[in-house]
Amino acid sequence: MSDTDTIKGLTQEQVDKLTADGLFNETVKSQSKSVCQIVAGNVFTYFNLIFAIFACLLILVRSYINMTFLPIIVINTLIGIIQELRTKRVLDRLTLLNAPKTKVIRDGKESEVDSQTLVKGDLCRFKSGNQICADAVVVDGIVRVNESLVTGESDEITKKKGDMLLSGSFVVSGECLAVLENVGLSSYASKITLEAKASRKKQQTEMMRSLDKLVKVIGIAIIPIGILMFCRTFFALGNTLQQSVVSMIAALVGMIPEGLYLLASIALVVSVMRLAKKNVLVHEMACVETLARVNILCVDKTGTITENKMSVAQVEPLEYYEQGEFPALHEMIGNLVNNLNADNITMETLQQYFDSEKTRQAESVCSFSSETKYSSATFSSGDTYIIGAPEKLLLNEYSVYESHIESYARKGLRVMVFGILDYNPEGKKLTSPAKPLALIAIGNAIREDAKETFKYFADQEVEIKVISGDNPVTVSSVAHDAGIINADKFIDASSLQTDEELEAAALKYTVFGRVQPEQKRRIIQALKDNGDVVAMTGDGVNDVLALKSADCSIAFGSGSEAACNAAQIVLVNSDFSCMPSVVLEGRRVVNNIQRTASLFLVKNIFSMLLALFTLIVGHRYPLYPTQLSLLGAFTIGAPGFLLAMQRNRSRIKGRFLVNVAIKALPAALTDFLLVAIFTVYNNFSGIPHEQLSTSVTFILLTVGMAELYRVCRPFDLFRAVVCVLMGAGIVGGILLFPGLFAISSMPLPLFVMTLIWMAGAIPVFYGMCKLIGKLFNRFL
Incomplete structure (x- = not known):
C-alpha cells in the first residue's frame, strides 16, 4: 500500500505529479469512436474499394459518362460521416454528464470527482451501490461486495481493513475508506477487459447480422461473375474493351447493396442521437433494435412502478x-x-x-x-x-x-x-x-405516469413481469393498482427450491416477491430459453446480475453506479414514462428499414438474375452503369432514406432478411422477366444497343415507381410528396440530362412498343405481388 495519509488523503501537489506521471485512472476505451475512426470507418469499406476499382477501369477505357455512380457514393459516405459525428457530439455530452463519480479525500477535504481523474494512492470512500473504480485496499470500515462481474462468483464477500477491493466489483452494503493501489490499465478489471477485447465478438442484432451476411455473400459473388462477364463479352462476343468493361460494371453496380447497409447504420445512429436528446443514454447501439423486438419487460417495484421515495x-x-x-x-x-x-x-x-x-x-x-x-x-x-x-x-x-x-x-x-x-x-x-x-x-406512491405507461405496453402485447425483493402480496397489490395485467398471479420466490420450479414459475406467474439477486438472473434466463426477448429495468446493486443477463437492460440514472454501468440504456432523468418513446424509436427504425430495404434489394436481385441470364444466353448486358444510377437515385436511394425517418409504431414480426427478400421479389422478378423477354426479342430484331438500353431503362423505371407506390401505402401527405418528387426527378433527369444518363432517341415503332411494355408492366407487377403473397404469406 502507498504512503497515503489515511485521514487527510493525498495533497493536490501529489495528485498533480501522479497525473503527470500517467498514474491516473484512465479507462480501457471511450464510449464512442474517435473522429478519425468515424471517417475511416465510412471511407475505407469493401464496397467503396470496389467502386474505386470500377472508377479506375472506366477511366482507363475513357468511359467517363458511366461514372455517375461516384457522386452518389461520395454523398453516401459524407452523410454517414456527418450523422455519426453529430451523434458523437450529443452522446459525448450526455456521457460526460452521466460519467461515474467517486468520493475522494484530498487535503483533508471530501469531494466527488470523475472516476477517471483519480490517481494511485487516492483515499476514496465507497458505500452501497458504488462500483469499485480501481483496485483498492480497505483502510477503515466494513463492506460486503459482489465480485460477479470480474470473477463470476455471485456470493457476497465481506471486506475488512487490509482486504483488497477488486475493480469492477460493487458494494452491496456497508461503507469504507480505501486507498487505490492499481489504477487505469493496470487494474484487475482493465486487464480482464483488454484480454476479452481480443477475443470478444461484437454483439449484433438480427437486422445488422442479416445485412452483414448479405453483404458478404454479394461481395464474394461479384468477383467471379464480373470476370466471367468480361471474358464472355470481350472474347466470346467480340465486343471492344470499352464495351466489355462498361457492360461488366453495369451488371456489378446493380448487384451491390451499398445504400442498404448505410441506410440501416445511419437510421440506428440517428435513433441514438434522438434518444440522447431525450436524456436517454445508449451504451450499445444494437439494443435500440433489440428493445423494439422485446415481448417481455421485467421491472422492479420501487423506482419503476412506484416513486423512488418512501x-x-x-x-x-x-x-x-x-x-x-x-x-x-x-x-x-x-x-x-x-x-x-x-x-x-x-x-x-x-x-x-x-x-x-x-x-x-x-x-x-x-x-x-x-x-x-x-x-x-x-x-x-x-x-x-x-x-x-x-x-x-x-x-x-x-x-x-x-x-x-x-x-x-x-x-x-x-x-x-x-x-x-x-x-x-x-x-x-x-x-x-x-x-x-x-x-x-x-x-411508496405509485408514479403518476405508471398506469399510462403499462397500458401502452399491454396494447403493444408486451408482457410485464414484476420481480422484487419485497413481500409478494405487497408487490401484487402495488402492481394491480398500477394497472399491470395478471398482477394477482404472484409467488414467493423463497418457496422455489429447484431450478425446475423456478423455470416453471417464470413462465406461469406475473409477480415475484422475495427474490434473491441470483434468482432474478435465473428468471430472466428461463424466459430467454423459452424464446422470449426480455428487457429488464433496474436501479439497485441487486439488479446487476439480471441486467447483464437480459437481452436489453435499462437502468435509472438516479440508481446505483453499478446498475448504470451494467445497463445498455440509462434513463438519465430516471423517467420511466419515456420508455414507450424508446420502444417506438426502435420500432420506427426496424420497421422503416424493413419497409424501404425492399427497394434496395429489388435492384440487387434483378441485377444478379439478369447477369446470370446474359451469361447463359450470350447477349451483351442491356444496361449502362449511368442508367442504373438514375434508377437507383429516384426509385431506391432518395425515397429509401426519406421513408426510413418516418414514425412507425407497428410491432415487429418475422425475420428481417426473410421479410425484406419476400417484399422485394415481386418487383425483382417482374423486372427480370420483362427485361429478359424484351432483350431477347429486340436483339433478334437488330435494334442498336443504345436504343435497347433506353427502352429497358423506361420499363425498369415504371416498375420501380410501382414498387415505390406499394411501399408508401397507406399514403399520408409525406409519402405522397415523396412519390411525386421522385416521379418529377425521373422526368426531369430524362428531359434535362439525356446524355448524362445515356438516354437516346428511339424510332416511333420502338417508342410505341416501349410504351406498351411500360403499361403492361403494371398489371404484371401486381399479379406477381399476389402470386408471391400466396406462396410466402406464412413467412410475412
Whole structure:
C-alpha cells in the first residue's frame, strides 16, 4: 500500500505529479469512436474499394459518362460521416454528464470527482451501490461486495481493513475508506477487459447480422461473375474493351447493396442521437433494435412502478414490546438506524423518520444485504437491535404474525419487523428468531405516469413481469393498482427450491416477491430459453446480475453506479414514462428499414438474375452503369432514406432478411422477366444497343415507381410528396440530362412498343405481388 495519509488523503501537489506521471485512472476505451475512426470507418469499406476499382477501369477505357455512380457514393459516405459525428457530439455530452463519480479525500477535504481523474494512492470512500473504480485496499470500515462481474462468483464477500477491493466489483452494503493501489490499465478489471477485447465478438442484432451476411455473400459473388462477364463479352462476343468493361460494371453496380447497409447504420445512429436528446443514454447501439423486438419487460417495484421515495406509514408496537420493560420504541429504532449508514432508500427513510440523536453507540453493525434481508447493530451490553424482512427475522414464528402482516401488504405497504436478539448475527442468516418489538409499514406512491405507461405496453402485447425483493402480496397489490395485467398471479420466490420450479414459475406467474439477486438472473434466463426477448429495468446493486443477463437492460440514472454501468440504456432523468418513446424509436427504425430495404434489394436481385441470364444466353448486358444510377437515385436511394425517418409504431414480426427478400421479389422478378423477354426479342430484331438500353431503362423505371407506390401505402401527405418528387426527378433527369444518363432517341415503332411494355408492366407487377403473397404469406 502507498504512503497515503489515511485521514487527510493525498495533497493536490501529489495528485498533480501522479497525473503527470500517467498514474491516473484512465479507462480501457471511450464510449464512442474517435473522429478519425468515424471517417475511416465510412471511407475505407469493401464496397467503396470496389467502386474505386470500377472508377479506375472506366477511366482507363475513357468511359467517363458511366461514372455517375461516384457522386452518389461520395454523398453516401459524407452523410454517414456527418450523422455519426453529430451523434458523437450529443452522446459525448450526455456521457460526460452521466460519467461515474467517486468520493475522494484530498487535503483533508471530501469531494466527488470523475472516476477517471483519480490517481494511485487516492483515499476514496465507497458505500452501497458504488462500483469499485480501481483496485483498492480497505483502510477503515466494513463492506460486503459482489465480485460477479470480474470473477463470476455471485456470493457476497465481506471486506475488512487490509482486504483488497477488486475493480469492477460493487458494494452491496456497508461503507469504507480505501486507498487505490492499481489504477487505469493496470487494474484487475482493465486487464480482464483488454484480454476479452481480443477475443470478444461484437454483439449484433438480427437486422445488422442479416445485412452483414448479405453483404458478404454479394461481395464474394461479384468477383467471379464480373470476370466471367468480361471474358464472355470481350472474347466470346467480340465486343471492344470499352464495351466489355462498361457492360461488366453495369451488371456489378446493380448487384451491390451499398445504400442498404448505410441506410440501416445511419437510421440506428440517428435513433441514438434522438434518444440522447431525450436524456436517454445508449451504451450499445444494437439494443435500440433489440428493445423494439422485446415481448417481455421485467421491472422492479420501487423506482419503476412506484416513486423512488418512501415514507413510514405506521409503526405498530407488538405484544412482546408492550409486555416488556424497554426504552421508548422511537428511541430504540432510532438507535439502530442512526448507527447504520444510509446506503439504501429504505434506510434513508427510516433515519429521516426516527431522527432522534443516538443515545447508544453500537460496537458493531451489519448493513442490509439482499441475501439476508436485515440490518443490525450490536451494543456493549450484548443485545442486538435488528430490522428487516419478517420471514427472515421471525423464521418458524412467522406464521403467528403472517395474517396481520399480509393485511398491511394487501394495502400495498411494505412491512418490516424491528426486534431484538441476544447474540450478534454477524451478517449471517439467523440461527434463532428475533423477538419482535414492532411492525413498521412503509409506503411508496405509485408514479403518476405508471398506469399510462403499462397500458401502452399491454396494447403493444408486451408482457410485464414484476420481480422484487419485497413481500409478494405487497408487490401484487402495488402492481394491480398500477394497472399491470395478471398482477394477482404472484409467488414467493423463497418457496422455489429447484431450478425446475423456478423455470416453471417464470413462465406461469406475473409477480415475484422475495427474490434473491441470483434468482432474478435465473428468471430472466428461463424466459430467454423459452424464446422470449426480455428487457429488464433496474436501479439497485441487486439488479446487476439480471441486467447483464437480459437481452436489453435499462437502468435509472438516479440508481446505483453499478446498475448504470451494467445497463445498455440509462434513463438519465430516471423517467420511466419515456420508455414507450424508446420502444417506438426502435420500432420506427426496424420497421422503416424493413419497409424501404425492399427497394434496395429489388435492384440487387434483378441485377444478379439478369447477369446470370446474359451469361447463359450470350447477349451483351442491356444496361449502362449511368442508367442504373438514375434508377437507383429516384426509385431506391432518395425515397429509401426519406421513408426510413418516418414514425412507425407497428410491432415487429418475422425475420428481417426473410421479410425484406419476400417484399422485394415481386418487383425483382417482374423486372427480370420483362427485361429478359424484351432483350431477347429486340436483339433478334437488330435494334442498336443504345436504343435497347433506353427502352429497358423506361420499363425498369415504371416498375420501380410501382414498387415505390406499394411501399408508401397507406399514403399520408409525406409519402405522397415523396412519390411525386421522385416521379418529377425521373422526368426531369430524362428531359434535362439525356446524355448524362445515356438516354437516346428511339424510332416511333420502338417508342410505341416501349410504351406498351411500360403499361403492361403494371398489371404484371401486381399479379406477381399476389402470386408471391400466396406462396410466402406464412413467412410475412
